[in-house]
Every structure is written in C-alpha cells, then in structure tokens.
Amino acid sequence: MRHLFVLLSVFSTLLPAVFAAVDFPTCLANVQNGLFGTVGGRDNHGNPVVISNATAITYELCLAACGAGPEPFHWSVFSQQFSSWLLPWLALVSQLPFGSNDKLDNLESVLLTIGSPALAAYSLALTVLNGRWIARRFARFTYPNVRRAIRILNSLQQAPLRVVNDDALLASLVVLPQNDEWWIELDDWLNDAHSWSISAITSIAWVVITYVFTVVDSFTTNLGSSIQANGQAVGSLWLWLLPIIIGWLMISPKCDSVRLSSMIERANRIAYVATDGGSIILARNAGTEKRAVELTILELDPLTRDEKCTAPVYNYARFLPWVMAVEEVCEAFHGASDHYHGHRSVDPTIDWVMVDRKQQPHERNRVGNRRQLEEYCKPLHARIIRSRWGPNVFSRMAIASFLAMVLQWGTVGSAIVVAWFTPTIGLGCRSASYIVYGVLSTIVWILLVSSSILTHYATMQPLNHWEQPVNDWSMRAARLTSILLRRLGKSIATLNSIWIFISCLFQLSNFYDRCYCNSSVFWLKGRAYNVIQLMADDLASTKGAWLGGVFLAGGVVVIYVGFVELFSDPPLPD
Structure with missing residues (x-):
C-alpha cells in the first residue's frame, strides 16, 4: 500500500503536465504572427524587439499567449x-x-x-580528524598495548563508548599483563573487516x-x-x-551494532581485575556488572538516542562523549608510562627488573593490589585538569x-x-x-x-x-x-x-x-521574460x-x- 501511495504521488505531479500542456514553439510562432498584438517581443537578453523578430516574450505576454501550464511530458x-x-x-x-x-x-x-x-560530510571529517588526533595524543606514551589502544578506540567511534575507571577496572586493563590478551583479541576482532567489496x-x-x-x-x-x-x-x-x-x-567504519556488542562482550570475558588483597581474578567474578570498556547501545534515555545509533552519520552525536572516554584511557596510559620511565613497580616492595629499552616491562613490575594500580595510573608531577569538552575539540569541529x-x-x-x-x-x-x-x-x-x-x-x-x-x-x-x-x-x-x-x-x-x-520572475520581477528560441x-x-x-x-x-x-x-x- 505504501508503494502505491508513492506511485500515485509521482503520477499526480506528472498529470498536470499532460492535461495542461503548453507548446512554446507554436506559441512563439503565433506571437510572431501578431495574433497577440505587437507589444511584448524581446530578444534573449530581455531587450525590446519587433514582435516578428522576437525569440523571447515578456512574462505577461507568455501567460496571455501560452497559458500558465507546463510543457508536455515526454516519456x-x-x-x-x-x-x-x-x-x-x-x-x-x-x-x-x-x-x-x-x-x-x-x-x-x-x-x-x-x-x-x-551533516554527513561533517561526521566523516570529524572521524578522520579524530583518528589523527588520537594517534598524536598517545604517541608520547611507551607502555604495552598503546598501539592497540589507539586502533581500538579509533574503531569505536561508531559506538556509544563508555569507560569505567571505578574499582581499578581501567587501571587493571591498562597495567596487568593478564589483560594483554584482551587488547590483542579486541584489536584483531575490530580490524579484521574490510568494507571495500x-x-x-x-x-x-x-x-x-x-x-x-x-x-x-x-x-x-x-x-x-x-x-x-x-x-x-x-x-x-x-x-x-x-x-x-x-x-x-x-x-572502514565498524558500525554493525550487533557485531560491536558481541565483540566487546567476548573481550570482557577475558578481562582481569586486581583485588584489594593483590590477587588477580577475572572481572566477571569480581561481583560487579561493570567493565572498563562498555557500550551503552541498550540504554533508553531519549536524550542520547542519536549517540546509540551506530550508523556513521551519527558520529557528530558521539564526538564529545567519545573524546571524554578517550581522555580517561589516555590519563591511565599517561600515568603508567610515567612510572615505567621512572623504573617504578606497581608494588613498591618489588624491585625493578631491568629490561632492554625496546622490551615491555617485566611482568613482576606490572602487578599489585587495587589501590596500587589506581595510583600507578595517575600521571606524575601533573595536576590533571581536564576540560569538560576535551582537548582541541573546537578546532576539529571548525575544520x-x-x-x-x-x-x-x-x-x-x-x-x-x-x-x-x-x-x-x-x-x-x-x-x-x-x-x-x-x-x-x-x-x-x-x-x-x-x-x-x-x-x-x-x-x-x-x-x-x-x-x-x-x-x-x-x-x-x-x-x-x-x-x-x-x-x-x-x-x-x-x-x-x-x-x-x-x-x-x-x-x-x-x-x-x-x-x-x-x-x-524571482530575479527579474517586472522585467521578467521567457526565452523560447x-x-x-x-x-x-x-x-x-x-x-x-x-x-x-x-x-x-x-x-x-x-x-x-x-x-x-x-x-x-x-
């Protein structure tokens, strides 16, 4: 029935062209023969000419001689x-x-x-600029999984991303060696698809x-x-x-909502978290439903409805919350990288194990209890004052x-x-x-x-x-x-x-x-004329x-x- 209404609406626009058709060449010939008087002839620049030499006519003469209808519809x-x-x-x-x-x-x-x-061009340009911004934002950090964090966060621009740093969930994800597999698997799952077909x-x-x-x-x-x-x-x-x-x-945006949710859920099954006593357990056994990286697709707040839609045209709605989520992860890597450069272990009682400059820190230096992990992910010698809007957002919005x-x-x-x-x-x-x-x-x-x-x-x-x-x-x-x-x-x-x-x-x-x-008529008003020949x-x-x-x-x-x-x-x- 809906298709029938569409066809009827299209035909309704074409029917007047059939039943009220105007033949402008014949109309001009009648005007040139003097059937409608000797006034109103124009050349193609709007200048008055002898009616027999007219190739255009005034708007008033056009209405009188030709009528207000359109040219006939030619299939x-x-x-x-x-x-x-x-x-x-x-x-x-x-x-x-x-x-x-x-x-x-x-x-x-x-x-x-x-x-x-x-809007579509704006969302696409923002996505491109965000990818370059996050690469530069994380470039100064030298800690395991930085490269994968950039790729994962960049790929999640089409998702309603939420980062949770409560209970050392984020700190555990960044620091614990048991979570290296989380970064590897999620990066591989998110970046194994190619949209060129x-x-x-x-x-x-x-x-x-x-x-x-x-x-x-x-x-x-x-x-x-x-x-x-x-x-x-x-x-x-x-x-x-x-x-x-x-x-x-x-x-190649990752915008399949079902697939994105499945990937995050699968990765979070192998996420580990530190406890107050220093033991390392799976996050799903920690007695909380929260995870360090979550998607909020199923939340029903009408205020954030566009943010939940994973089509890339809605990236404009996800831009600011995505930047804030990235800043949470950035701060954690910033703190961990600072401590790594200072040869500090997560647990201060464990001596630093020297490794080659291009190697990852030893696993012994990456474990500790919940409080120690949270402190380890705080940058040294820096008072974190983050804007509510995120860094450089307005310059990217302007570009x-x-x-x-x-x-x-x-x-x-x-x-x-x-x-x-x-x-x-x-x-x-x-x-x-x-x-x-x-x-x-x-x-x-x-x-x-x-x-x-x-x-x-x-x-x-x-x-x-x-x-x-x-x-x-x-x-x-x-x-x-x-x-x-x-x-x-x-x-x-x-x-x-x-x-x-x-x-x-x-x-x-x-x-x-x-x-x-x-x-x-919109432009010429009283001087309007119709070029026919x-x-x-x-x-x-x-x-x-x-x-x-x-x-x-x-x-x-x-x-x-x-x-x-x-x-x-x-x-x-x-």
Whole structure:
C-alpha cells in the first residue's frame, strides 16, 4: 500500500503536465504572427524587439499567449534524463554504511544523509580528524598495548563508548599483563573487516562512468527544446554522495551494532581485575556488572538516542562523549608510562627488573593490589585538569565544519550555477529549489550539532572536586532544548530529502518548464521574460556555465576525497 501511495504521488505531479500542456514553439510562432498584438517581443537578453523578430516574450505576454501550464511530458526525454542523471545516484545510496539492526533506524540515517549532506560530510571529517588526533595524543606514551589502544578506540567511534575507571577496572586493563590478551583479541576482532567489496566498487564505477559519459554527451548533443529538462544541474547536485561513500569505504567504519556488542562482550570475558588483597581474578567474578570498556547501545534515555545509533552519520552525536572516554584511557596510559620511565613497580616492595629499552616491562613490575594500580595510573608531577569538552575539540569541529560547507555548497552551488545561467538567466524555480535544499541542509546541520553540544552539557558531571557543580535548572533546560532541536532537525531533514527528490522529478519531467519558472520572475520581477528560441551564442554561454558547474562540483569532490586520503591512517607508535 505504501508503494502505491508513492506511485500515485509521482503520477499526480506528472498529470498536470499532460492535461495542461503548453507548446512554446507554436506559441512563439503565433506571437510572431501578431495574433497577440505587437507589444511584448524581446530578444534573449530581455531587450525590446519587433514582435516578428522576437525569440523571447515578456512574462505577461507568455501567460496571455501560452497559458500558465507546463510543457508536455515526454516519456522518452524523461526516461533518458532520469536514468542518466538521477537513477545512478539513487542506486548508490545503498552503499551508505548503516549498522543498526532496526530497519527504521537505517532508513532514518539515509534520510538524514540525503536531507543534510553537510551533516554527513561533517561526521566523516570529524572521524578522520579524530583518528589523527588520537594517534598524536598517545604517541608520547611507551607502555604495552598503546598501539592497540589507539586502533581500538579509533574503531569505536561508531559506538556509544563508555569507560569505567571505578574499582581499578581501567587501571587493571591498562597495567596487568593478564589483560594483554584482551587488547590483542579486541584489536584483531575490530580490524579484521574490510568494507571495500566488489559491489561497492562496481556501484561507484558505474556512477562515475555514467556521469562522465552523460556530461560529455550533454555538451555534444543538440539540446534544442529539451534544454530545460536536461539533468546537468541534477547530476552536479548529487555529486556530494560520491566522496561521502568513498570516504567511509576508505575508513572502514565498524558500525554493525550487533557485531560491536558481541565483540566487546567476548573481550570482557577475558578481562582481569586486581583485588584489594593483590590477587588477580577475572572481572566477571569480581561481583560487579561493570567493565572498563562498555557500550551503552541498550540504554533508553531519549536524550542520547542519536549517540546509540551506530550508523556513521551519527558520529557528530558521539564526538564529545567519545573524546571524554578517550581522555580517561589516555590519563591511565599517561600515568603508567610515567612510572615505567621512572623504573617504578606497581608494588613498591618489588624491585625493578631491568629490561632492554625496546622490551615491555617485566611482568613482576606490572602487578599489585587495587589501590596500587589506581595510583600507578595517575600521571606524575601533573595536576590533571581536564576540560569538560576535551582537548582541541573546537578546532576539529571548525575544520570539519569548513570541509562540510565546502562540499555541501560546492555541489549545490554547481547546480545553482547551471540552472541560473540556463536561459532565461536569473533566479528561477530550478535554481531556487536547489538553494532551498542547500539552506535546509545547512539548518539541519546547525540544529543537530547544537543538539549534540547541549546533550553533552546536560549529561556531563564535574571532573574535579574544585569545579562548581552544574546547575540543575540549566541541565534541565539544556536537556529539553537538545531533544527539541534534534527532533526539529530530523523532521526538516526528512522533508528536505522528499523535497529534493520531487524537485529533481519536476526538473526532468518538464514540470518546471512553464512561463513562471522560465521567466525567472524571482530575479527579474517586472522585467521578467521567457526565452523560447535559443540562439547559437545562448547555447555557447549555457554550455560554458555548465562546464564551470562541472569543474566546481568535481573540484570540491577531489578536495574532500584528498583530505580523507591525506589525513586517514596516521602513523602509529611502535
């Protein structure tokens, strides 16, 4: 039944084009013959001319002579343009990384990505920058499993990560030699998957080849009366999808919620913890359900709903809590590394066993009771004052925001340029629809990023005893505002996804090919006119604008993919 409603809605947009069709060439011929008077003739630049020589007519004359309806719907033109310019991109959407075991959540992530390419580009850029930041953050530490900790924490950017340092759980995980197996196994499980597949490569290659061939064909074909139904702007508009999918394939995000939960649970079965008496036992036998590294996927707090969704587009919501979790682990490795450099054992009564500089500390120097482990993971000669927001978060947010805007408005701007400079030159229905899409996409990005910041503020606790507690009223206000902004942003993203799909259909089906849209009334207002007969210089300037649009969209795609390639896979410490 749902598919039937979709088909009916599509046909409802096309039926007016069939029953209220306008033949603009015949209309121009009648105008040139003087059937509608001698006033209103224009050349293709809007200058008044003798009516018999007119190739364009004023908007008022267009309505009187041609009517307010669109050009007739031509299935042959529509099917060719749809299959060349829009269908490949719709098929490529299937290659977006999902991850949730809930189909509705996966659909929501698709609508969020299409409704706000800026948000998708922002989440991807943040993920890349986080990988480089954590590698540099841990690079100065020389303690066992540092390299694996970087890889594990980087891989868990798509998961609602929580680090627990109570009861020496984290300290035991970092220091105890019995937990080396935990780091090895979890690292191997998380990083044994490769997202590059034959289907993904084939889909990307199909889209790229189709796009290139169609662009070349659009410059070599006699456009004639089908210029308004040409999908040059549509192809440029959707080009943002290519770097997003290529970028995620390069990063290989671990976003399968069931698999992630299973991996963490399996690893925690072999996690050990120290007791007050100094004995080492399995954490599952310690009488607590807490573990040093946990996922909170099953928690039902509506405030952190987006954080629980493991689709990579939601990395914007996990950014700040992930940074705070990384800082907990970083502090533990910092303390252990400081003590290791000072040749201090966990248990002060055990003498330091000298080892080669490139070897791990001896196992005797890595054991002790719970209190000793907690002290061992506190950095020496440093008063830990951590920001509630984490180090360098705002610089990474600024860089990711800049890249998101470049990709968003580079591709949307390309579509606007193509539509704007297709006669009649100016702001019309086509270019206005692309502007609306870009503006709404940006609004969604602003709303959801703001929501994530308020969520972090509403859920964080003071990190140090000298900090003032957060006011209850401000936290409640932040909580309610965050939920409101998130729901509003998602609603706008859903509507924007539907809007751009319908707008593309309007473009390719001649629905926009009517007096009002062709006359650029938005821009020219009282001077609006409709170009009906294209001249050679019009085609040349139009194709020049199309070429500029292709280079603009292609350029920002190359810049974004180049950024992902350059900043991903940073060097890790030995």
